[in-house]
Amino acid sequence: MSGLNNEADAHPKVIQTGFGKYTLERLPKSFKGDLRAWDAADELILNTLNSDYAAILNQANPILIINDAFGALLTSLHDNTAHSWGDSLLSQLASTNNLHLNQLKVTSHFIPATDELTKTYKLVIIKIPKTLSLLEDQLIRLKPYINPQTIIIAGAMSKHIHRSTLQLFEKIIGTTTTSRATKKARLIYSKNDLENHVTHPYPKTLNIPEFQLDLISHANVFSQNQLDIGARFLLQQLEKCPSAQHIIDLGCGNGVLGIIAQTRQKDAKLTFIDESYLAIASATDSYQxxxxxxxxxxxxxxxxxxxxxxxxxxxxxxxxxPPFHQAHAVGDQIAWQMFQQSNQQLNQKGELWVVANRHLGYHIKLKKLFGNCRTIASNKKFVVIAAHKRRF
Ligand SMILES: C[S@@+](CC[C@H](N)C(=O)[O-])C[C@H]1O[C@@H](n2cnc3c(N)ncnc32)[C@H](O)[C@@H]1O
Known part of the structure; x- marks a missing residue:
């Protein structure tokens, strides 16, 4: 038995489909070295386009690609002009990186999920996102930009296609069918034969009476139906925080941590950071x-x-x-990067406060990076830990 992950093979970085061979990397690059930057659903989409839709590809420019995780679709389809619509800055950066890696010109145009589409498409390719809310949001906002002739092909690993996924296509787009599974991936074909009758349910408002706060969440935003229990635990400790002139809410989601911090430290300057466009829109709306x-x-x-x-x-x-997964892949690489960079972004005497599941052992990571770490509070599930900037 080799120690390699199932998804890896002798050439784990080279995707090969009917559109050729391309070297692809994930971002962050450190994310479990054995994870690929594409999955069998990307391969199935590409091979199906190549075998069944070659003629249409020639006259469908620009094509619309939605939720391309690391640019496998964009890179392989670089002969077409493409619009790439998605919510992740990391995906956008990875796509550009992979085009460069293959010495391809960046002719595509990225449209953040916060922006509306502006033209009608003949061919739409969708990678099913992790959250159903993002898919719902995207299908509703796509609807005015497709016509009955538009070809819509979506793909995902079979285990990520649920009844509720298909119901969204049926409710918003129209007649929906699926392909047989190939390497545990399946395609969804949807025909735009329904009237545009679905109202857009986002953004949603979440009332949190204990903090007298209404949080606004656009689709895809973390914990939009209830306050995350880890976040609540950190908020309960905020009165112990040192006073600060500048506070950063890192991985802010709907901005709950920074907003409550601002109510306690009224004169502090606040910064909200997230790699999701819809999260930053949510934090902005919640704050305002x-x-x-x-x-x-x-x-x-x-x-x-x-x-x-x-x-x-x-x-x-x-x-x-901190996040504990990137789409469907669980891992602590992003948390690790957040901690490392926080050490550089703190003023002298500045502190990083983190809430995490106890079992993740983040206090060891912080101790390693900062040379110190103290526990502010802990319960059965969570710890709130703090580290002050490393002094050299
Ligand atoms: C566990 S959620 C916390 C959200 C919010 N702070 C809360 O407590 O409810 C982690 C957040 O980190 C964001 N995130 C993930 N990867 C990131 C990255 N590379 N850079 C910045 N933010 C990231 C996610 O979009 C998500 O909003």
């Missing part, structure tokens, strides 16, 4: 709803992969409820 247009409170809202795109000031306090 709570503080109205108070000129005293003008936070920064930054779409950034950890601190990579952030160019603002260093902080005295960074609050973080």
């Amino acid at each position: 709803k709570h503080f109205k247009r108070d000129p005293l409170h003008q936070p920064n809202f930054v779409v950034s992969d950890c601190f990579n795109q952030y160019q603002g000031d260093k902080a005295d306090l960074i609050l973080c409820n």
Whole structure:
């Protein structure tokens, strides 16, 4: 038995389909070295397009690609002009990186999930996203930009296609069928033969009486139907936080940590960072709803992969409820990157406060990176830990 993950093979970085061979990398690059930047659903979509839709591909420009995880679709279909619509800055960066890696020109155009489409498409390719809410949002907003002739092909690993996934296509787009499974992946074909009758349910408002707060969440945003229990545990400790002139809510989602921190430290400058466009839109809306247009409170809202795109000031306090997965892949690489970069982004005496599941053992990571770590609070499931900037 080789120690390699099932998904890896002798050439784990080269995808080969009817459109040729391309080297592909994930972002962050450190994400479990044995995980590929594409899955069998990408291969099935590409091979089906190549065998059954070659003639249409020639006259369908621009094609619309939705939720291309790391650019496997965009790179393989680079002969076409493509519009790539998605919610992840990391996916956008990975797509560009993979085009460069294969010496291909970037002729595609990325449309953030917060932006509306503007033209009608003849061919739409969808990778089914992890959250049903994002799929619902995208199908409803796609509907005005397709006609009955538009070909819509969606793909995912079979285990991620549920009855509820197909019901969304049937309710919003029209007649929907699926392919047989190939390498545990399946396709969904949907025909736009329904009237446009579905109302868009986003953004949603979540009332949190204990903090007298209404949180606004656009589709795809973490914990939009209830306050995350880890976040609640961190919020309960906020009164113990050191006072800060500048607070960063890192991986802010709907902005709950930063907003409550602002209510406790009214004069602090706030920055909200997330790699999801819809998260940053949610944090902006939640913040504005709570503080109205108070000129005293003008936070920064930054779409950034950890601190990579952030160019603002260093902080005295960074609050973080880190992600524990990237789409369907579980791992702590992003949390690790957040911690490493936080150490660089803190002012002298600045502190990083993290809430996490106890079993993840993040106190060991923080101790390693910062040279110190203390437990602020713990319960059966969670710990809130803090580390101050490493002094050299
Ligand atoms: C566990 S959620 C926490 C959300 C919110 N802070 C809360 O406590 O409810 C983690 C957040 O990190 C964001 N995230 C994931 N990867 C990221 C990255 N590379 N850079 C910045 N944010 C990221 C996710 O979009 C998500 O909003």
